Amino acid sequence: MSSPTFSDEPSRVAQIVKSFLGGQTGAIVGPESEPLTRLVIGGDRKDDCAAYEVYRPVTIVVGTDYVRGPKFALYELGLLSNFDIGYYVVAANVSDIAAMGATPLGVLTVVRYPNDLDDESFEQIMAGIHQAVADFGTLNVGGDIGQAERIILSATAFGLCEQGKVLSRSGSRPGDLLCVTGPCGVLGAAVAYFPNREERGWKLSADTEHELIESWRRPVARVAEGCLLARKPYASACQDTSDGLKATIEQLAESSGVGFEVLRANVPVVNPVREVAALIGADPLALALSASADFQLAFTIRPDDLEACSNEFANNGLDFCVLGHAVGSAEGISLLREDGARSALPGVAWRHQKSDIGSLVVDAQVDEKA
Amino acid sequence: MSSPTFSDEPSRVAQIVKSFLGGQTGAIVGPESEPLTRLVIGGDRKDDCAAYEVYRPVTIVVGTDYVRGPKFALYELGLLSNFDIGYYVVAANVSDIAAMGATPLGVLTVVRYPNDLDDESFEQIMAGIHQAVADFGTLNVGGDIGQAERIILSATAFGLCEQGKVLSRSGSRPGDLLCVTGPCGVLGAAVAYFPNREERGWKLSADTEHELIESWRRPVARVAEGCLLARKPYASACQDTSDGLKATIEQLAESSGVGFEVLRANVPVVNPVREVAALIGADPLALALSASADFQLAFTIRPDDLEACSNEFANNGLDFCVLGHAVGSAEGISLLREDGARSALPGVAWRHQKSDIGSLVVDAQVDEKA
Numbered sequence: 001m002s003s004p005t006f007s008d009e010p011s012r013v014a015q016i017v018k019s020f021l022g023g024q025t026g027a028i029v030g031p032e033s034e035p036l037t038r039l040v041i042g043g044d045r046k047d048d049c050a051a052y053e054v055y056r057p058v059t060i061v062v063g064t065d066y067v068r069g070p071k072f073a074l075y076e077l078g079l080l081s082n083f084d085i086g087y088y089v090v091a092a093n094v095s096d097i098a099a100m101g102a103t104p105l106g107v108l109t110v111v112r113y114p115n116d117l118d119d120e121s122f123e124q125i126m127a128g129i130h131q132a133v134a135d136f137g138t139l140n141v142g143g144d145i146g147q148a149e150r151i152i153l154s155a156t157a158f159g160l161c162e163q164g165k166v167l168s169r170s171g172s173r174p175g176d177l178l179c180v181t182g183p184c185g186v187l188g189a190a191v192a193y194f195p196n197r198e199e200r201g202w203k204l205s206a207d208t209e210h211e212l213i214e215s216w217r218r219p220v221a222r223v224a225e226g227c228l229l230a231r232k233p234y235a236s237a238c239q240d241t242s243d244g245l246k247a248t249i250e251q252l253a254e255s256s257g258v259g260f261e262v263l264r265a266n267v268p269v270v271n272p273v274r275e276v277a278a279l280i281g282a283d284p285l286a287l288a289l290s291a292s293a294d295f296q297l298a299f300t301i302r303p304d305d306l307e308a309c310s311n312e313f314a315n316n317g318l319d320f321c322v323l324g325h326a327v328g329s330a331e332g333i334s335l336l337r338e339d340g341a342r343s344a345l346p347g348v349a350w351r352h353q354k355s356d357i358g359s360l361v362v363d364a365q366v367d368e369k370a
Numbered sequence: 371m372s373s374p375t376f377s378d379e380p381s382r383v384a385q386i387v388k389s390f391l392g393g394q395t396g397a398i399v400g401p402e403s404e405p406l407t408r409l410v411i412g413g414d415r416k417d418d419c420a421a422y423e424v425y426r427p428v429t430i431v432v433g434t435d436y437v438r439g440p441k442f443a444l445y446e447l448g449l450l451s452n453f454d455i456g457y458y459v460v461a462a463n464v465s466d467i468a469a470m471g472a473t474p475l476g477v478l479t480v481v482r483y484p485n486d487l488d489d490e491s492f493e494q495i496m497a498g499i500h501q502a503v504a505d506f507g508t509l510n511v512g513g514d515i516g517q518a519e520r521i522i523l524s525a526t527a528f529g530l531c532e533q534g535k536v537l538s539r540s541g542s543r544p545g546d547l548l549c550v551t552g553p554c555g556v557l558g559a560a561v562a563y564f565p566n567r568e569e570r571g572w573k574l575s576a577d578t579e580h581e582l583i584e585s586w587r588r589p590v591a592r593v594a595e596g597c598l599l600a601r602k603p604y605a606s607a608c609q610d611t612s613d614g615l616k617a618t619i620e621q622l623a624e625s626s627g628v629g630f631e632v633l634r635a636n637v638p639v640v641n642p643v644r645e646v647a648a649l650i651g652a653d654p655l656a657l658a659l660s661a662s663a664d665f666q667l668a669f670t671i672r673p674d675d676l677e678a679c680s681n682e683f684a685n686n687g688l689d690f691c692v693l694g695h696a697v698g699s700a701e702g703i704s705l706l707r708e709d710g711a712r713s714a715l716p717g718v719a720w721r722h723q724k725s726d727i728g729s730l731v732v733d734a735q736v737d738e739k740a
Contacts, residue, residue, distance in 0.1 A: 049469075054424065055427055057425055057427075064434075064479075143434050166411065170417075
């Protein structure tokens with residue numbers, strides 16, 4: 001067994017980063033016959049920036065997310081690998097682009113690491129980044145590497161959509177249907193479960209544990225869904241659910257100036273969420289709605305578009321479900337139960353601050369080991 | 371005196387960040403009569419991303435830089451304020467855009483901070499960011515804020531230039547003149563001086579100390595120079611000097627496949643660099659060429675363009691000087707002295723790694739207080 005190596009930054013750029021970025025200059029984004037853009041200076045060129053030629057009027061979409069915090073509890077428990085956290089930072093950033101309905105052009109990544117991260121571990125982070133951009137149909141076109149006190153991952157994703165087609169959070173109107181591309185809460189359930197598993201003597205089945213951890217290991221940025229929602233456009237508003245479904249619904253409501261009525265029976269609650277909810281003594285619905293860095297898209301559409309939108313999703317092998325509908329802002333956000341009773345949305349919205357987190361998901365989720 | 375307040379992230383977004391981003395949606399970039407682009411979703415909209423409509427075929431330029439490391443020694447010494455480091459992270463990123471010849475469209479910032487950073491200090495960081503984007507003619511259109519173990523600043527800058535006009539490091543040809551927009555080494559001199567001042571009993575004049583620290587407090591991203599060099603284009607290659615002038619010349623040589631002959635008499639060495647060099651017992655020229663996060667632009671132009679380029683710089687109140695010229699790659703990089711003697715370029719190139727730093731600037735520069 002060879003001992004680990006710790007190359008300096010220029011060597012890592014020359015030997016490891018280069019192998020992932022090689023040959024990308026010249027890449028076409030969009031169909032060859034009518035390219036949307038061409039990467040004229042890629043990460044392989046070691047310039048100060050990447051550069052893309054754009055061939056027609058477009059809307060540029062750009063966003064940035066730092067990834068550090070509770071999710072890393074699973075990394076420090078050994079449940080997420082270096083590859084996995086590289087994959088995650090890309091998914092988190094591409095998801096923001098997808099939520100705006102844009103086709104991703106590329107991702108820039110900041111990868112900072114402590115002295116004791118060896119070359120192989122560094123290469124695994126870069127490999128995870130590379131796998132994710134490939135899976136989401138885009139490129140890592142450079143960024144920044146170097147030392148820090150501990151692992152720091154941040155990225156910027158950028159993309160294009162047709163002019164006038166960019167999706168935002170602010171277009172929902174009363175009567176619009178509130179939809180989501182899939183079940184939420186699985187990532188939150190994972191951080192409620194794993195860090196406490198041994199101490200509490202919890203043991204879920206291997207299959208359930210696999211589903212829980214896979215939600216973190218291979219999160220899916222909903223690029224195809226976002227592009228489809230923007231193209232017609234179908235969506236009057238759209239946002240990813242990276243703060244949890246409850247927080248997302250609240251933010252759509254605030255930005256659009258509407259309220260929402262959510263039908264309890266319509267909120268998808270998958271088995272891993274049910275099983276963790278049973279262990280922690282929580283309402284499964286509350287766990288499904290709570291703080292959880294899922295990358296589903298929550299969006300609103302006009303009722304008249306439901307059939308066409310459903311068909312177009314199905315024709316592309318995609319899916320969504322209707323949660324409820326927008327109401328006037330004065331009505332606020334409510335949950336309508338099967339028996340006709342109405343209540344506030346249960347769950348704990350992610351507030352990015354320990355002191356704000358209530359009692360649900362929670363001890364585990366903020367268990368950031370400093 | 372009121373005690374400091376420590377609001378949570380949503381409150382800081384709502385109360386502090388909002389005050390800086392307010393009203394930017396709708397901003398035009400470029401002349402009103404022929405706008406280059408319009409910010410259709412700004413940071414004030416709290417969407418997942420910012421979005422710009424682009425009205426004609428362009429080249430998009432995008433880059434990212436994390437700012438943490440030796441430069442923060444001056445922050446921890448109390449010589450740089452929270453405002454200053456906010457300003458710096460923007461300058462560092464806009465400089466990369468300027469080096470490519472692009473007009474900046476915007477900056478996204480990541481601002482992470484420890485629990486003990488109060489609201490006023492956070493506001494000062496944001497105010498520094500805001501002042502810098504204003505000074506460089508662009509906008510901060512959002513990003514990411516939240517907690518971390520210590521202050522972490524990172525940003526992404528993006529901009530546009532006309533198709534075919536983007537500048538890179540790789541276009542220098544033998545015979546091209548090597549130029550720089552101003553003197554280098556001042557920021558490196560500052561980190562060689564201040565952290566060691568007390569221990570060594572050094573005392574430069576108040577004016578010199580002011581010049582040294584101002585280089586860090588208000589670094590200038592050379593936006594006008596970069597745009598001018600790209601427009602004709604005058605520059606066959608361009609790069610900012612953020613790794614120090616020696617490293618920049620080496621990188622231009624490597625990317626372009628040329629060598630350079632630098633005339634010793636032509637390298638500008640300003641007084642603060644001379645004075646610090648005398649204190650540390652270094653060759654002033656070596657200090658001027660060494661690791662130093664200056665944001666000058668180093669570039670090459672064809673000799674035939676020198677007069678026109680000089681005139682256009684002068685007409686715009688800008689300046690540059692000729693350092694030497696490109697030669698064949700086999701000749702490498704050399705310094706030609708006034709007496710005709712030839713040597714390697716002196717100085718220590720910044721390698722982003724402690725173990726690589728030699729004996730010059732250097733103890734001070736890597737004095738990162740973990």
